[in-house]
Amino acid sequence: MSAFRFIHAADLHLDTPFTGMSALPDRLRRHLQESTFAALGELVELAVSEAADFLVISGDVYDASDSSLRAQLRLKEALDKLDDHGIPVYMIHGNHDPLSASRVRLTYPRNVTVFGGTRPESAIAGRRSDGAPVAAVSGISYPTAAVTDNTALLFSRDPQSPLYHIALLHANVDGQEGHDAYSPCSLNDLRNSGYDYWALGHIHKRQILSESPWVVYPGNLQGRSPKETGAKGCYLVDVSEQGEARLSFRELDHVRWSEAEIPIEDLHSEEAWKERVEEKMEEIRDRLAGKTGIVRFTFTGRGPLHSMLQSGRECADLLLELQRRESLAMEIDPSWSSHGIVWPAGFKVKTGMDLDRGRLVREDSFLGELLRYADKAGAAPELRDEVIEAALAPLMEHRQLRRLMKSLGSAEKLDLLERAGELASSLLTEEGRREGFGS
Template identity: 45%
Template sequence: MSEVGVPFTFIHAADLHLDSPFKGLAKAPAAVRDRLRESTFAALDGLCSLAEREKADFVVLSGDLFDAADRSLRAQLRLQRALGEMTKRGTQVFITHGNHDPESGRQAKLDWPPGVFVFGSSQVDCYAALSRDGGEIIANVYGISYPTRVVSDNLALRFKKREGAPFHIAVLHANVDSNPAHDNYAPCRLDELASSGFDYWALGHVHDRRVLREYPHVVYPGNLQGRSVRETGSKGAYVVEVSGTGVVQLRFQDIADVLWQELPVSIEGMRREQELQDRMLAVLEEARSASGGRATLARIRLVGQGPLHASLLQNGRADEWLEGLRESVHSPEETEDWIWPESLSVRTGSRMQAFEEEGFLGDLARRGSEAANCPDTAKALLEEATEELRRQPKIREWLDGRTDEEREQWIRQALELAVSLLREEEAD
């Protein structure tokens, strides 16, 4: 723990993805599309307000400020203006670029406001962070940007402390311990970061906020604004307070403009469609009320076992339910805190009696259930079943991107359909 002497506050944010296109919402109302299109900029405005409210001495932005290497001019101008507002109030800003916005990307020739420091890609640079009144050095901030989109080198090994400051912050866009859920760019190990001598590793790249270690702190703040139903819940930045004795306190601040939520609804005990409709609408209203006045996009995930399962699997039935929900909620044109059902997924099951049977049906049910509960077996079965389809690159890429939960559900549904068809054949 460093002996700082002068307490200070900084904000750690990453993965702004300004001007993200939010694809796949062509059927959403214009008010939904417009709100989403503006949401990354609204989150940036929220970051500016947070810096002023907290009287932050400086802000570190750990990569992927832009959504694409060829940054939109709109995004560059909005960022330039926002950073200008921060710096004129006495808050410095330190920036690295990541895999989405590497140095090689096309960018306009714009001047950054005084007090904004952008790390280059040829070496790890070091800048002095000053107290908000500009009086003295409170920290050294180190960083390196990506020269191109794909960086496979361990950039963390290049960081070396320099004398002249009481606290040392390393800013890096990287995958720590090769997290399989994310591209393995700038891979490094947690033990390497912990033994490096730095007081705080301000990381970017992983969109879920995570504190991997304390003293020294190794932190992912997550992204500022969720961009799909895979990025649900609170999104924002960490306010980091460092005391005069070097004690670090983290406080997460949710500043997302639009929330993404996945809302499970169980069909257990339901026998009538009216019960399901009432429950789905109630869950949507609960989520809207809990949004803090913000807009919400929600995926309804139907789960559990019950008599309604068979009807939910009928062709087009899920789409009909989704359309009905959209017609039943408040219109996004009428209120700011709207909730829009983005999609509806059916993950339900039926209580098959075939598990207890002897003979082929029982054996099929038991073996299918065992396969569904083993991710490796489920993946192997699906690869075998889709061998012909996998010859198409785009289809293969889509199939490889499915989760273990999705594979399990496909096998369970295939199993239930097979058992149902065999029973019908026996009856005939």
């Protein structure tokens, strides 16, 4: 077999509206709304500069089934450029952009293969240099928005073919939490298929689930919300003459969401706190190396600034001041988008009073018993859910609150429990101090 190179991308979500971002300055919001298209442009440039033999895209090319004409024209422009450089594209559609979607049907250039939604279809991919066949690429699109069958079981490798076999699938492997169970399958289903590389889409977190065979989620090209933190992009895959693959992740995002923790243990004044936040902003700016960043800060630990942070007033004032500085930088510099704007989106306070929790847990007291019970519930999911459900029962008549609670993941429920324990500790400790002072 001849050595070759391909790119695995997924979840482009072109024309994501980024709703809920009204608090951003107009310049930054427009830049964010353009970011999915900018990431697509970076993908094309990567394919050209790295002389990829072909590109695979594993679903959710568009963000919505009724994708705008603008999004379709931008995609066609990108595909035309790849065609100009002789780079084939193999593509499937996912739950966001199924084949049944009502959208304008633009004619793709000759280099594009879109796999249908009835059963897996296959195509032979060749090297750009000499056209020698190197890979059998198979895929299946979503015919409708909700596919609940295990479509991985429909794939069948040709046992007589010496080519490298790649399968495109938009699926949830092993029921990953927080994602719709579309095209559900197990890792064993994929491992036992005989394919060499499963090019997955649907899960936006970059993951390599297996290396033999390769089972890979590249994640999306551009983060779309505060929950989609970290670098986003695609995998460049080099396959040797022996059929061994080497993967290299390439960053393509133009706006990066991130979260940063700032411990308060060694901070003893408001001035020190302000300087620490500013230092963290500059660290993030340097790390982004020209990209635009949107960051949420979380204050953690125990220290004398806990009460000030809990009041919220100083946090709100500092946040507004930092945002004013970044807004001013955007006004002054026309090329701000390439000079590392870092927008502080919010502060979260997860601090505690400056007390010895370890000692309190060992105490034979109401507070000690409360903390021990909270620790026990935190380690036992069933007990944790029971405690949270009982505590919030009076609020569950409210429709929106009920929907919100049902959407919480295990990590978010654990955070609720920890914050409740911290609040109880603070209140009981303050009450104890007042009683002691008055006696």
